[in-house]
Amino acid sequence: MGEDALDALLRGKSSGRRSRLPGLKVADILMMPPEQQSLVNWLLRHYEAPSTTIAESLHQDLNQVQASLDGLLDRGLLKTLEKAGVTYYRVKLAPKSGRQMPKDVWKVLDQDAQQANVFISYSRRNKEFVQELHGALDATGREVWVDWENIPVAVDWWQEIQLGIELADTFVFVLSPDSVASQVCGQEIEEALQHNKRLVPVVFEDVQPDQVHPELARLNWIFLRPQDDFQAGFNHLLEALDQDLDYVRTHTRILVRALEWERNSRDQSYLLRGADLERANRYLTQGKDQEPRPTALHHQYVITSAEAEAAVRASELRRQKAELVGQQRWLQLVTAVSVLAVAMGITSWGLSRQAHRAQKLAEQAQLRALNQSAQALFLSDRRFESLLSATRAGQVFQAFEPDQQTPELEAQVLSSLQQSLFWVQERNRLEGHTSTVWQVAFSPDGQTLASVSADSSIRLWGLDGAELTMLAGQGTPLLDVDFSPDGQFLVAADSNGAVHLWNSDGSAEFTWQAHRQPTRAVAFAPNGEYVATASEDATVKVWNLSGELITNFRGDIGGFQALLWTADGQLIAGDEKGSIYIWDESGSEIATLASPPAEVTALDISADGQLLVVVGVDRQVRLYDLATQSLIRTFVAHDGPIYNVRFTPDGKQLITVGDDKVIKIWQLDGTQYASLVGHTGLIAALALSPDGTMIATSGGDRAVRLWDLQRDNLHVLRGHSGAVNAVAIAPDNNEIIASGGDNGILRLWDEDGDLVASLPGHTGAVNGLDFNTSGDRLASASDDGSVRLWRNFLSPTPTAVTLQGHVGSVNDVAFHPNGELLASVGDDHTLRLWQTDGTLIETLEAHRDGAFGVNFSADGQYLVSTGWDHLTQLWTVDDIINGETAAAPRALRDHRGWVLDADFSPDSQLLATASYDNRVNLWEASSGELLQTLEGHEDGVLAVTFSPDGQQIVTASNDNSIRVWDLQGELITTLSGHTQGVRDVAIDAQGEYLASVSSDSQVLIWHRDGMNDIDALLRSSCAWLADYLQHNQQVDADTRELCQPPAADLAE
Secondary structure, eight states, rough: OOOTTHHHSOOOOOOSSSSSSSSBBBHHHSSHHHHHHHHHHHHHHEEEEEHHHHHHTTTTHHHHHHHHHHHHHTTSSEEEEEEEHHHHEEEEOOOOOOOOOOOOOHHHHHHHOOOEEEEEEEEGGGOOOOOOHHHHHHHHTTTBBBOOOOOOOOHHHHHHHHHHHHHHHHEEEEHHHHHHHHHHHHHHHHHHHHHHHHHEEEEOOOOGGGGGGGHHSOOOEEEETTTTHHHHHHHHHHHHHHTTTTHHHHHHHHHHHHHHHHHHTGGGGSSOHHHHHHHHHHHHHTTTTTSSSOOHHHHHHHHHHHHHHHHHHHHHHHHHHHHHHHHHHHHHHHHHOOOHHHHHHHHHHHHHHHHHHHHHHHHHHHHHHHHHHHHHHTTTHHHHHHHHHHHHHHHHHHOOOEEEEEEEEEHHHHHHHHHHHHHHOOEEEEESSSSSSEEEEEEETTEEEEEEETEEEEEEETSSEEEEEEOOSSSEEEEEEOOOTTSEEEEEETTTSSSEEETTTTTSOOOOOSSOOOOOEEEEOSSSEEEEEEEETTTEEETTTTOOOOEEEEOOSSSSEEEEEEETTEEEETTTTEOOOOOTTSSSSEEEEEESSSSSHHHHHHETSOOOEEEEOOOOOOEEETTEEEEEEEEEESOOOOOEEETTTTTTTTEEEETTTEEEEEEESSOEEEEEEOSSSSSEEEETTTSSSSEEEEEETTOEEEEEESSSSSSEEEEOSOOOOOOOOEETTTTTEEEEETHHHHHHEEETTTTEEEEOOOOSSSEEEHHHHHSSEEEETTTSEEEEEETTTTSSOOOEEEEEOSSSEEEEEOOTTTTEEEEEEEEEEEEEETTTTOEEEEEEEOOOSEEEEEEEEETEEEEEETTTTTEEEEEEEHHHHHHHHSSSSEEOOOOOEEEEEEEOOOOSSSEEEEEETSSEEEEEETTTOOEHHHHOOOOOHHHHETTTTEEEEEEETTTTEEEEETTTTTEEEEEESSSEEEEOOOOTTTTSSEEEEEEEEEEEEEEEETOOHHHHHHHHHHHHHHHHHHHTSSSSHHHHHTTSSSSHHHHO
């Protein structure tokens, strides 16, 4: 859309008849002088105004403005109306057709309607049905935008279509053979996808799924065909339209504001501030696992807003400090001049105090802005920048006076630093290239990194980021680079077909012309005596190090893009037609591997020489068995062309990079293991360090990034399919973590995240887990109606006793501290007490609805159950064992939603309960008195547990977060990273780490050592950033001083 199209429709009013005059079109604005353009743009945004107001707002001379207005009136581009004797001017828009397009953008966006706005895309041949659908939707009180006319695609017409799609909360596509075949409908779909609009397909006439746009084909279709029940289908449509409306409406509002910012040259006056910025950050948090996802523009807009807010706060702080210094100097002057000036001194002292208070407020505002910036950067997957911002926030907090260091601000800083340090993997950023970096390579000893670029240079870097040397090419782009196996030589290929050979220290360059067309790939032979080159001239050549041709391999008609040597001296190359050739040392062709006709961009071979991986522009990864020369597996890996691939040294995983700016790590079965994000351009360059602990990547953004493949403080455990519902940690230093989820399989892990054992057996989801106090028994509760008691679970032959009796799902299970009793609760409303041999002791009707959680106090005196009836029931264990069941439990009432979990403090004095009302209540266990309510989660709280020392409470929520609180209800920190609801959390007996499980199929182990103190966190962050801050020449002076001690400390 043109830059003024959005503004041009902000206040457009439809008219019952057409004017004879043309009215304003976008083309008219573009042809105007600058002063008239600014006047018209201002008037479009403000609808109408008198000349005096326009002149004041534009800071222009009134006579000049009046002359411009008169000229525009004469051309029929403005109209006037009189109000109380004052002439108001209004833009006269070009006449519209009868299309139902948006008329008042902000009226639409700001209304509090509880119905989603809709854009309907359809074929004109289905117009009669769409009119019926439009009428039904319009009757529900929602905005419905639709183009009623079949007219040629013109600029003004398409701009209106774009605007309608942008403003719509939901894009409804009417499926029929005609709409599927329509070029215009396809264009509208692509426009909706560009803005990540929610799509709802409505079937009017049957079509085949393979004929439909893939994004529509994967969705659930709503059928409103002539033979269908229209009202029933329409009700389904309304449900789909209004699902998650608040979130979707926020997506739309931020999108429109971001587009306005973009179309106005990113003018800072359009950025978000204050509460709007906080809401936008919350939206990005939700957008991690909700549809529609935020677009790249959403992220850029919120990040820029946060950074601008931080800059404004910093500027205000500098102003306040300067004002305070001035007040203090004035006070000193007044005091020195005369005792008679006491009155003046008192006045100045008061002003100084006022300035001091203002400075404190400015400092706190700056800190909040830095935290907002860190959060926005993290949510936009710019974790390295998030760490920089969080570190700055931590240092600002440290400089506060004690009365400024409120628990709220401390929690914000802790959360920002922890979040960044837990998740950051970008270790360093090497900047200096001025054009796309096409390849990188580690030296065999892993101490040097080489990068080649379209800027015709090779740069050699130390792993600390220091640039060791820069080798200039011959003015043509360099496309590939390789070290010799002994690390003594470096070879590069360029787009003119030349090959360049250097000593690894950058001396003694030798160049020869290898091909007449670009040389796409170059590689040393395993013995280091030869170099192979692959070119677009459809040849692969082998050379000695003097530049003498040894062998010439010819392919078909397609140019070669990739090659590699096998350990036994064979050559494998892939061409732009998708063919893969294998030659022996003599030049004889051994085989040609069948592959789809898509350009091959990269190859790699596993360390054992058994597997070959091939990637190309068709987004596919292909895995071949070299012994049988057969295709093992194919899977789609990226949302665009794949440019590079590598096996990990152990041969168990693959790493791919491509046009979509994401680094992806895969298991060999095609399961994605992890992803690394941060690049802002395509990624073409990829290399692994020889020890396999680090990767280097680069591409269109020209920055070479170094990534640690292992995080220091966080382990991500993958292996579950579906949601993971429960986690437990064995006591007594056994360091075994058990997890269970929807697939019914228990998995046992060690503290480092390595899988120790899997326990199949349940035929339904696992909902609850608990170890006994000695750690040699594990109990599991399942949807299959059973409790299983596992022994010898680390041995090759684990055994399990199955406890049957519940009707329906068993939701939780807990061991008594003596290890001889077991309690379980389930959907059948009952609490059951068992002996560990499987004998049922007692069945109690615990809740009116399903019972959800159960736990014993550490002293064994109490038993608690929670349920869907909003109640917490507190039982005395001896009463149950002794058969005194007539004694009713104490009912704890306060929650306004399901009570899902409960835990006793280690001293058995306190009880914490977690509820779907977003709250956690803290009770006195002996009396049932409510002591404290913990509020802050933005969705239901699913789990709660005490720290081993009893001083902290840890909660897990459906808002994707884990929060840590003190006993007074103050938030200490928030742990973020799960992309869906966190279903359970556990702490080891020493309090050294947390384990959390989530609907996102992941188990996370969070190591807490050094992560609970701002000083320790800042030491860690500065250690992580040290090389970057010291060696990156692109770092500004202010950032470079980030981790330097204050001048006063240096003086000491």
